[in-house]
Every structure is written in structure tokens, then in C-alpha cells.
Amino acid sequence: MSDLTVPPPLGLPGEPAEEIPVGLSPFRASLRRFGKNHLAVVSIVILVLIALACFFGPMLYPEDAELGDFDNISAPIDLFSIHPFGTDEQGRDLLYRVLTGGRLSLTLGFFGALVSVFISIAYGSTAGYLGGRVDDVMMRTVDILLALPFIFLAILIKIVLQDSGLHVFGIAFDGPEASVFVAVVVTLWLTPAVIARGQAVTLRSREFIEAARAGGMSQFQIITQHIMPNSVNVVVVYSSLLVLEAILTESFLSFLGLGVQPPDASWGSLINDGAGKIDSDPRLLILPSAFLAAVLFCLNYITDGLRDAFDPNER
Amino acid sequence: MFRYVTYRTLKSLPTLLALAVITFFMMRVAPGGPFSSNRRVPKEVRLNIENAYHLHDPIWEQFWRWFWGVLHFDFGPSFKYRDYTVSELIAHGFPTSLEVGLWAMFISTVLGLILGIAGALRRNGPIDYTAGAIAMVGLAIPIYVIGPIGQIVLGLHLQWLPIAGWDGTWPYKVMPILTLSLPNIAYVSRLMRGSMIETVRTNYVRTARAKGIGERKTILKHAMKGAIMPVVAYLGPATAITVTGSIVVETIFGIPGIGRYFVDGAISRDYPLVMGVTVLYGAIIILANLLTDIVRGILDPKVSYE
Numbered sequence: 001m002s003d004l005t006v007p008p009p010l011g012l013p014g015e016p017a018e019e020i021p022v023g024l025s026p027f028r029a030s031l032r033r034f035g036k037n038h039l040a041v042v043s044i045v046i047l048v049l050i051a052l053a054c055f056f057g058p059m060l061y062p063e064d065a066e067l068g069d070f071d072n073i074s075a076p077i078d079l080f081s082i083h084p085f086g087t088d089e090q091g092r093d094l095l096y097r098v099l100t101g102g103r104l105s106l107t108l109g110f111f112g113a114l115v116s117v118f119i120s121i122a123y124g125s126t127a128g129y130l131g132g133r134v135d136d137v138m139m140r141t142v143d144i145l146l147a148l149p150f151i152f153l154a155i156l157i158k159i160v161l162q163d164s165g166l167h168v169f170g171i172a173f174d175g176p177e178a179s180v181f182v183a184v185v186v187t188l189w190l191t192p193a194v195i196a197r198g199q200a201v202t203l204r205s206r207e208f209i210e211a212a213r214a215g216g217m218s219q220f221q222i223i224t225q226h227i228m229p230n231s232v233n234v235v236v237v238y239s240s241l242l243v244l245e246a247i248l249t250e251s252f253l254s255f256l257g258l259g260v261q262p263p264d265a266s267w268g269s270l271i272n273d274g275a276g277k278i279d280s281d282p283r284l285l286i287l288p289s290a291f292l293a294a295v296l297f298c299l300n301y302i303t304d305g306l307r308d309a310f311d312p313n314e315r
Numbered sequence: 316m317f318r319y320v321t322y323r324t325l326k327s328l329p330t331l332l333a334l335a336v337i338t339f340f341m342m343r344v345a346p347g348g349p350f351s352s353n354r355r356v357p358k359e360v361r362l363n364i365e366n367a368y369h370l371h372d373p374i375w376e377q378f379w380r381w382f383w384g385v386l387h388f389d390f391g392p393s394f395k396y397r398d399y400t401v402s403e404l405i406a407h408g409f410p411t412s413l414e415v416g417l418w419a420m421f422i423s424t425v426l427g428l429i430l431g432i433a434g435a436l437r438r439n440g441p442i443d444y445t446a447g448a449i450a451m452v453g454l455a456i457p458i459y460v461i462g463p464i465g466q467i468v469l470g471l472h473l474q475w476l477p478i479a480g481w482d483g484t485w486p487y488k489v490m491p492i493l494t495l496s497l498p499n500i501a502y503v504s505r506l507m508r509g510s511m512i513e514t515v516r517t518n519y520v521r522t523a524r525a526k527g528i529g530e531r532k533t534i535l536k537h538a539m540k541g542a543i544m545p546v547v548a549y550l551g552p553a554t555a556i557t558v559t560g561s562i563v564v565e566t567i568f569g570i571p572g573i574g575r576y577f578v579d580g581a582i583s584r585d586y587p588l589v590m591g592v593t594v595l596y597g598a599i600i601i602l603a604n605l606l607t608d609i610v611r612g613i614l615d616p617k618v619s620y621e
Contacts, residue, residue, distance in 0.1 A: 144329055144330050144333045145333070147327070147330040147601060147604065148330065148333065148334055148337070148597060148601075149334075149555060149558070149559070149593070149596055149597040149600045149601075151559045152559075152592070152593040152596055152597060153337065153338075153341075153593065155581050155589070155593075156338065156341050156589060156590075156593055157341065159581055159584060159589070160341050160342075160344060163584065248457060251457065251459070252457065252459070252563070255459045255563070256562070256563070256566060256578050256581070257578070257582055258578070258581055258582065268459075271459060271460060271463070272459075274463065275459070275462075275463040275466075275567060278463055278466055278467050278471060278478075279471060279478070282467050282471075285463050285464070285467070286464075286467075289460040289463075289464065292457075292460060293455065293456050293460060296455045296456065296457075297451075297455050300454070300455050
């Protein structure tokens, strides 16, 4: 190298120097970093395409598509027929089944993660901001719960809830989907709560919080208006992992026959159906498995990308 | 050291207690007692039966009685498998589950270590890429997808191994054990690769090389000691993954272990069975975490005995 080169900006040795234009907010800078991670961007595109297919694809089918076409039972794959991926042994269109199953899996996954994020931020912010004995008790509880074998308790919660006939505010919590949803949320909120609490502890001593306190805001107002919004960014990095885990937990329960019940289907229950028929028709297994695997791969890459771009510890 | 072990042990007691309490009270909020069957029974008879089973005692006494039973491995009668107690079912299924689980743990640790070390020493070589591919599949794809695909490829098409079933012989064991160990092979190899790459850069490894004791001895005797720590710390979570996975694997391959009973019990609402297995497997996972902590405390001088 010649002597004239400008010394590289500070950073990890061996990493290419990053050019962040002056005046770019940290969030925009992170977003730009994320955009340079091609694998993650491609993953997002694929994920959005799969989601669009799952939500709008079934609309292209006639309304009685789930009843089955008895003229075409176990039809083979023929991309140019009305059943592009064939039909199952009851004449139901396979692609239609997988797409509607995906709609359920993705909805449960995303909303499960969303609700877990909200609960964890509320809980973690409260514990971290209040501090002292409240914090001790709240976080000790989380510690104990984290050490429990949660998949077993999720199964227990799920079956107890489904038998309970519980209705709160007109929402039936005893349906198969709702009870799976609760089991998923109960399993997921703990780890992000610990992260949110850590953020709240550092926020507590910042000037703007002190100013808010001096200005006469109540503790509730400070938590909801200052602490919680400022804890969102640390948990967001974690959220795609939560979606992944929510989808995994749902499909795990459904695979065991403890989740979504027929005639409804999710990828987990379709894989379960297919696993029982591998000797007669492997397609029943392979198609939902492929969709599930594709979504999981995408979410893995997105999680990696988000962590590289947004997590300050990684830089 | 003694203080550290005592402290860790005491710390896991509240978790065990929480497990028992949550499981018991979940069961109690479940509607319908064991004697609310369809058959009409005179009220006096039902009350008598319920009294005989202490269902009208204060709830803490009931909990204590159940908990005392659990401490003696008495989980009560099974609802689904009449004439059997939950303990008998567990005693029947546990040896099989344990065998599959221990083999899976053993294989995933050994294979994961080998793949990880080989990958770290020959970075970006063929072994490293193969290990990376295995890890990616193992981390991203759940075993309830991998198991059936293995059945199609190895069982149906190649016909190397039986598709499912169990008679205790090796052909029947290979596929379940490999399926169960795959996620942990992936984790262990990634952990080991990362920590070995870091360790071979440290000064003490350079010193060992400089002494001229040979590459093989440097890696296996010196670098290994430091690099293996993350893997040791991972043994607790690995046990949890194996225990959870065994439910799936036993369902897929039709293995007569506890996992099968557990799933059947959960579907048919056999609460005592579900509770019994939850408490047993939960305790195993908590104890595995405790043991991992203790072993780490003994092996790793960096762990503080606080």
C-alpha cells in the first residue's frame, strides 16, 4: 500500500470500512446496513411472496374448493390442469390445502410473536423502571419460568384451556386455534422480557426520564410513554426469531395432533397427515414440508441480517 | 467449590417446586374430575368416592398429598390405560426412551465435536462446508420434517432401514437416533467451530506450538481444554432439545417410549399421565442444567463460585 492512503476509520480489524453519510439517523443507517445483506433481503422477498400466495392464492379457487373434487382423486402433479399439484385421497386440491394451512400457520406465527413482544415489553419495562423489590420478584419469576420445560407446559396449557370453555370479553379461548395461540404466547414472552428489562434499567437513569419525572408525569405515564417506546428497538432485533419460534411451536403442537383440528389445517397438521401416508403418496408430506422449511430458512436469514444490522453489540 | 455446588443446587429447588405447583394447579382448573363420567351415579356414592380420594380436603393438603406421592414416584392411576398406574407406564416406556435419548446425546456430542474441530482447522475446506450444510439443515428444519423425509429416502426408496417400528435391534434404532441427534449435531458443531477458531488464536496455544509439541497434541491437549467450554455449557439445553425431540421421534417411528404415551395421553385428556410425564421430564431437564452448571464450575476456572 502506498503512503498516501487515508487511515481506515475505526472499526473491527479486517472488516471493510463502512461509509455512513453524515446526518443519517442510526435507524436509517441500520436499515441501509440491512439492505446490503443480500441473503436477508432475498429472504424477505421470498417470505412476502409466500405470505401473499397464502393469503390471496386461495381466493382464486372456487368457493367449494375445500370439499374436494371427486372426479380427480389422488390426481398427479400436472402444472397445467386445474389442480397444479394434484389432489389428495379425498380429492382436495393439494396446493389449496397447503396455502390455507400456511395462512393459519403464518397468522398464528406473526400474531403470536406480536402479542409476545407487547407483553414482554410491558412486563420488562415495568420491572426495569420500578426496580427494587418489584424488579427482584418479577425477574426472579421469569428466571424460574425460563428454567421450566416449556413445550410440556405449553401442551398442558393447550389441553386444559381447550377443555375449559373459557370465554373472556366474548373471545372464545377454548377453540383449537385460540388455545394454541395462548400456549405459543406463554412460551415465547420470557426471553424478550429479560431483554426489555435490561433496556429499561439503562433508560431509567437517562436525563429525559428524569425530566419527565420532574415534570410531574406519573409512573404509569412514564412507563407507557417513554420506557416502552424506547424498548421497542432492542426487542425488534429479536422479533423475527420470535416469529420463527411461534411458527415452530404451532407446527410442533399441530404435528402431534394437539394443535389445529380437522377440517382446518396448518402446515404442522398437514405434515402430520402426510407423514402417515408416505408409502402411498409422499407429495402430501413434501409439499407442506417444503413451504415450512422455506419459511424457516428465510426467517433464519432475516434474523441474522437484523442482528448484524441493528444489534449495537455486534458492531 | 462445595459452596458453589450447594448454591446451584438450592437455586434449582424453587424451579422444581414451581414445576410441581404449576402442573398441579393446571390440572385442578381442568374441568371434569376423574369421576364425572357419563354414567349417572347417586350423589352419595359420588361424594363417598370423592371423599375416599380426598377431593374435598383443603387444596393445599391435596397438593401436599400429590407432591408427596410424586416424590415417591407415585403419579396416580392413568385414565386412559385402565389398570395401569402412571408410574407403571413410565417404568415400561422409560428404558426405551432413555436408550434412544442417551445415544442421541452421545452421537450429537461426539459427531458435533469432530465436525466442529475439523471445520475450524480446515476453514472453508470441503469438511467445513459439509459441516456447515449439515448445521444449516439441522438448525432450520424441525425434526418432524426430517424424520419423515428420512423414512421416504432411507426406508422407502433405498430400503436400507426399516421405516418404523421397534424390536430393540439396531436396524430399528439407527434412524430415530440419527434424527434425534441432528439438531444437536448442528448446534454443537457450530459452537465448537466458533470457539476453536478463537482459541487457536490465543497466546497459550501459540506458546504450546512454540514449545514444539506437535500440532496434534497442541489441539487435543491444549486448545481443546479451553475451546470445549461453550459445548459443556450447552449440554443442559441440549438435554432439553433431546427430551422434547424424543416425543416427536417416538411418534414418527412408532417407538414404545414415554413420548408416545405422553402424546396419546394428551390427546385423550389423560391428565395424571400428562402431569406425571411433565414433572418427570421437567425434573430431568432441570437436573441436567444443574449438572451442567456444576461440571462447568469444576472444569472452567473462569466461572466464579458466587
